[in-house]
Every structure is written in structure tokens, then in C-alpha cells.
Amino acid sequence: MAYDPNNIFAKILRGEIPCKKVHEDDHTLAFHDINPQAPVHVLVIPKGAYVSMEDFTARASDGEIAALFRAVAQVAEMVGVTAEGWRMLANVGANGGQEVPHLHIHVFGGRRLGPMLVKG
Known part of the structure; x- marks a missing residue:
């Protein structure tokens, strides 16, 4: 998946x-998120033009990488999901379910989230 500057x-x-x-x-x-999948559903994105986690970890600076993961944790705290538990998810590529060609990490919470994957 190539980066689309109009995503x-x-x-x-x-x-x-x-x-x-x-x-x-x-x-x-x-x-x-404009189409939330849980009571809390926030997207955390890097400001740089990175398609996926592979692209990001290969090309981003150490400061950008640290900032992204710190932001994910800060956001979980800010939206009040750290006490009860939360999930972070980054879809990568077509088989991983990635729809937008810009790295984004989902922060889900606010209820019991269930299994990671549907068996099958």
C-alpha cells in the first residue's frame, strides 16, 4: 500500500x-473516531507521512517513535480507560484490515471488549 497524500x-x-x-x-x-466501535474509540496518528507500522519503524526518528507510543498511553489516561482496561490496535495491510494508508493506532475502551479475533 503506497502513501496517498489525499487520505x-x-x-x-x-x-x-x-x-x-x-x-x-x-x-x-x-x-x-467518526464511526466508534466501542464507547471510547480514539485514533492516534503520527504527523509524518507513514503508511504502516513497518514504514514508521523503518523511517521515523527515535523521537517520533517515542512520541507516538507516549501519546497512546497519554490518550488512554485522558479518556479515562486505564483503570478498567483498554486495547490498542494497529491494522497493517489488506489482510490486517487497514483501510486508510496512514499509520493509526486505535485506542478502545469503556466496556469489556471481548476476544481479539473471531475464530475461523
């Missing part, structure tokens, strides 16, 4: 599409 997250980063922001720093942006 929805790139447009959000450029301010062309609004978002309900949760957190922002020099390297990351976190915002509520």
Missing part, C-alpha cells in the same frame, strides 16, 4: 477536515 488522515492533519481532537503534540494527533 482522510492527511486531510485532517492539513486542517481540511475537522476532527474532535483529544491530544496533539509536535509529532502526533489523537482524535475521536
Whole structure:
């Protein structure tokens, strides 16, 4: 999957599409998902043009990598899911269910989330 500079997250980063922001720093942006799959569903994205986790870990600076993972933990705390438990998920590629060609980490919480995968 190639990076598409016109993907929805790139447009959000450029301010062309609004978002309900949760957190922002020099390297990351976190915002509520427009189609939440749990009571709490926030997306955390790097501000750089990275397609996937493989692309990000190969090309991002150590500072960008640290900032992304710190932001995920900060967001979980900010949205109040750390006491009861939460899940982070990054889909990679077609078989992994990735729909937008910009690395994004989902933060889910607010209820019991169930099994990781459906058997089959």
C-alpha cells in the first residue's frame, strides 16, 4: 500500500477536515473516531507521512517513535480507560484490515471488549 497524500488522515492533519481532537503534540494527533466501535474509540496518528507500522519503524526518528507510543498511553489516561482496561490496535495491510494508508493506532475502551479475533 503506497502513501496517498489525499487520505482522510492527511486531510485532517492539513486542517481540511475537522476532527474532535483529544491530544496533539509536535509529532502526533489523537482524535475521536467518526464511526466508534466501542464507547471510547480514539485514533492516534503520527504527523509524518507513514503508511504502516513497518514504514514508521523503518523511517521515523527515535523521537517520533517515542512520541507516538507516549501519546497512546497519554490518550488512554485522558479518556479515562486505564483503570478498567483498554486495547490498542494497529491494522497493517489488506489482510490486517487497514483501510486508510496512514499509520493509526486505535485506542478502545469503556466496556469489556471481548476476544481479539473471531475464530475461523
